[in-house]
Amino acid sequence: MSHDDLCFLSATELAKLIRLKKISSQQVIRAHLDQIERLNPTLNAIVTLTADAAMEQAVTADQKIAANESVGILHGLPVAHKDLFLTRGVRTTFGSLAYQDFVPDVDSLPVERLKKAGAISLGKTNTPEFGAGSQTFNAVFGSTPNPYDLSKTCGGSSGGGAVALASGMIALADGTDLGGSLRNPASFCNLVGIRPSVGRVPSWPESLGWQTMSVSGPMARSVQDLALAMAAMSGPDDRSPISLEAPGEIFLNPLARSFKGCKVAFSANLGGLPVEPEVARVVESSRAVFQEIGCEVINDEPNIAEADEIFMLWRAWRTELRITPLLKEHREQIKDTVIWNAEQGLPITGPQLARAEAKRTELYHRMREFFQKYDFLILPVSQVTPFSIEEEYPAQVNGVKMNTYIDWQKTCYLISALGNPAISVPAGFTDNGLPVGIQIVGRHRDDFGILQLAHAFEQKTLFAQRKPPICKPL
Structure with a gap:
């Protein structure tokens, strides 16, 4: 197989061919390392190799196959880990000068799960400092551009993983999603990225073991590959008090199903949020695709007016807890937006959080009732197209001023406050060739359902097959 074949063949097919001894893990890893050598100096996606x-590890992987040993579902596949995840014996910086030389002695649970499934790590992927913001840059490693246009951002905060995946440097990517960090870079880089249900992919080590806003999960170049990664990463673990009991194997079930008569709520702007015209055009064009696969598409959206306040309060509280202890010694090394968000958490009171949590409970029931009428909710992933890599964040969207560094991605972070699973799937391109994704939100804990609908949409559109211009075959 050619270099290009090995780097862009689906993870599902690569794993199958390795198990059948049609190709070796050494061939696969060598091809991906060559791709990193060729493209990473320009893309800056892999920051620790x-x-x-x-x-x-590839040699050992091939020996296991030769000996007909039982192997995991990701055996021999190349991955890389977001630089927010702990990796035993491998530098983990969190994108911050305060941790630029930190080497942990344990793996984060998502990393542990991928290794157990047989995946081989090629290193760490770039992220904004502490994962704050959807523009991937930091003072340790610099910026990661969009492979479809090097003058644009790849999004974030799982931006390095998205770029490495889109450009054929790895077969699967991992990441985290607080306010859109798996969905936004997937949308910007023509990938699929899922925000799983809380507890679906357990987190450990985790100082906030009961927190329900940030989640971990995968990105992939196809929905089938995403389901494969979910099978490896999901399942219970007693180190996480909120992990779900369902085993990861549920994601190995067939994705194909009929959507005839399925009722879908379609929202172009989630209650009047500003959306760039090119995003609106692509999102609107997806309506016909959902109708073609059998869905009844109805213009409607839930009342989630309190979601903004809830998300911002819990984000500030969480950031204050994690960042304030660092400010005494490292304030000059931490970016202004992270300090601002941490200091927003200082005056938050117990009664404020209690009322926010009560409102969030009301939102849960409102969404539960909304999903008694509809099977899914469709809306934009991001309100903007990939913007200049020179901008930290958009100052305005369609003429509306943005007050904070994350206001422009409310279509993502408001969904985070609800707790429902959501997936980004490629939906088309702007006139300038920049990717735009569509977001599918499902019922409480219906992660498999959103994968099935995303798969049906993907099979009709085939947008995911388009590669970045930088990835011309050798």
Whole structure:
């Protein structure tokens, strides 16, 4: 197989061919390391490379296949881990000068799960400092551009993983999603990215073991590959008090199903949020696709007026807890927006959080009732197209001023406050060739359902097959 074949073949097919001894893990890892050598100097997606260790693991992986040993579902596949995840013996910086030399002695649970499934790590992927913001840059490693246009951002905060995946450097990517960090870069880089249900992919080590806003999950180049990664990463673990009991194997079930008569609520702007015209055009064009696969598409949206206040309060509280202890010694090394968000958490009171949590409970029941009428909610992933890599965040959207560094992605972070699973799937391109994704939100804990609808949409559109211009075959 050619270099290009190995780097862009689906993760599902690569894993199958390795198990059948049609190709070796060493071939696969070598091809991806060559792709990193060729493209990463321009894309800056992989920020810590573990090439020698990866090749050693590939040799062991092939020996297991030769010996007909039982292997995991991701056996021999190249991955890389977001630089927010702890990686035992491998530098983990969180994109911050305060941690630029930190080497942990444990793996985060998502990393542990991928390794157990047989995946081989090629290193760490770039992220904004502490994952704050959907523009991937930091003072340790610099910026990661969009592979479809190097003058634009790839989004974030799982931006490095998205770019490495889109450009064929890895077969699957992992990441986290607080306010859109798996969905936004997927949308900007023509990938699929899922925000799983809370507890679906357990987190550990985690100082906030009961927190329900930030989640971990995968990105992929196809929905089938995303389901494969979910099968590896999901399932219960007693180190996480909120992990769900359902086993990861549920995501290995067939994705194909009939959507005849399925009722879908379609919202172009989630209650009047400003949306760029090119985003609106692509999102509107998706309506016909959902109708073609059998869905009844109805213009409607839930009343989630309190979601903004809830998200911003809990985000500030969480940021204050994690960042304030660092400010005494490292304030000059931390970016202004992170400090601002941490200081927003200082005056928050117990009664404020209690009322926010009561409102969030009301929102849960309102969404539960909304999904008694509809099977899914469709809306934009992001309100903007990929913007200049020189901008930290958009100052305005369609003429409306943005007050904070995350206001422009409310279509993502308001969904985070609801707790429902959501997926980004490629929906088309702007006139300038920039990717735009559509967001599918499902019922409480219906992660498999949103994968099925995203799969049906993907099969009709085939947008995911388009590669970035930088990835011309050798």
